[in-house]
Amino acid sequence: DAGVTQSPTHLIKTRGQQVTLRCSPKSGHDTVSWYQQALGQGPQFIFQYYEEEERQRGNFPDRFSGHQFPNYSSELNVNALLLGDSALYLCASTQGSGDSGANVLTFGAGSRLTVL
Amino acid sequence: QQQVKQSPQSLIVQKGGISIINCAYENTAFDYFPWYQQFPGKGPALLIAIRPDVSEKKEGRFTISFNKSAKQFSLHIMDSQPGDSATYFCAARKTGFQKLVFGTGTRLLVSP
Numbered sequence: 001d002a003g004v005t006q007s008p009t010h011l012i013k014t015r016g017q018q019v020t021l022r023c024s025p026k027s028g029h030d031t032v033s034w035y036q037q038a039l040g041q042g043p044q045f046i047f048q049y050y051e052e053e054e055r056q057r058g059n060f061p062d063r064f065s066g067h068q069f070p071n072y073s074s075e076l077n078v079n080a081l082l083l084g085d086s087a088l089y090l091c092a093s094t095q096g097s098g099d100s101g102a103n104v105l106t107f108g109a110g111s112r113l114t115v116l
Numbered sequence: 117q118q119q120v121k122q123s124p125q126s127l128i129v130q131k132g133g134i135s136i137i138n139c140a141y142e143n144t145a146f147d148y149f150p151w152y153q154q155f156p157g158k159g160p161a162l163l164i165a166i167r168p169d170v171s172e173k174k175e176g177r178f179t180i181s182f183n184k185s186a187k188q189f190s191l192h193i194m195d196s197q198p199g200d201s202a203t204y205f206c207a208a209r210k211t212g213f214q215k216l217v218f219g220t221g222t223r224l225l226v227s228p
Contacts, residue, residue: 004159033214042122042205042218043160056215090159097214105216107152107159 002027004093004108012114013081021076021111025093029106032074034066035090037110043090049074050097078113086115119143120208122219129226135193137222139206142187146208150216151180151191154203163204164191196226 005024013019025032031050035043045058049068068074072093078085088110095104121140129135141149150165166173166180166189173180179192193200206219 031214035216040221042120042207042220043216044218045215048214056213058215092159094214098212105162105214107161109157109159 004029004091004106006089006091006108006111008111009109010112010114012116014116015081015083017081017115018077018079019081019113021078021089021091021113023074023076023091023093023108025072025074025091026106029093029095030072031094031097032068032072033092033094033105034074034076035092035107036060037088037090039087046076048097055097081115083115086113088112119146119217120206120219122206122222124222125220126223127225129193129196129224131196131198131226131228133196133226135191135196135200135224135226137191137204137206137224138188139190139219140186140188141208143208143210143217144187145210146217147211148209149180149182149189150207150209151178152205152207152218154205154221160205193224196224198226198228200224201226 033048034046037043047057048055052068063079065077090110091108092105151163152160153163154160168184177194182189203221207216
């Protein structure tokens with residue numbers, strides 16, 4: 001049973017460019033959350049998608065946007081990249097948007113973005 | 117604003133010893149406190165979790181101690197093994213929200 005899969009695993013962009021990261025949730029999961037993990041820091045919540053809608057959002061600017069598709073996969077888009085956007089971007093999936101689902105979050109290995 | 121403070125930043129323990137990692141939180145609305153283990157190149161994986169209605173939870177060699185009045189909780193790893201060498205994150209969550217607030221992490225090295 002495949003867990004959460006993310007692509008690409010590594011990518012390099014330059015300031016001002018745009019990037020799209022992709023996530024396929026674990027089989028049976030319908031809720032996807034995205035986290036940003038800067039080097040040496042804990043993950044920070046970006047947003048959560050359920051039923052193709054953004055349900056919760058962390059303290060991130062509008063340059064960060066997302067999408068969820070009918071098959072529950074998700075994309076994270078970041079526009080006008082800044083050097084400070086360099087980080088590991090983690091996708092986490094679960095079943096449902098409630099408390100029981102929150103207790104069994106499964107994380108992917110992440111996409112490491114470097115902005116030059 | 118750092119809502120969950122974690123210490124130490126790094127920790128070296130001899131094989132067979134006890135590893136202790138501490139966390140403190142500010143928001144009294146938090147009611148679920150998980151610990152995650154992360155190996156290099158991997159995403160965080162849930163290790164053990166506790167709710168504030170109990171003061172201790174044990175799963176194998178891993179124990180969470182929780183002090184609600186002090187707003188502190190800690191992870192104890194008994195009989196630490198080299199395979200436990202990883203980065204450990206404490207986290208917290210409010211009821212009704214799936215958002216996890218993570219600590220800054222503790223890099224644990226268990227020497228053979």
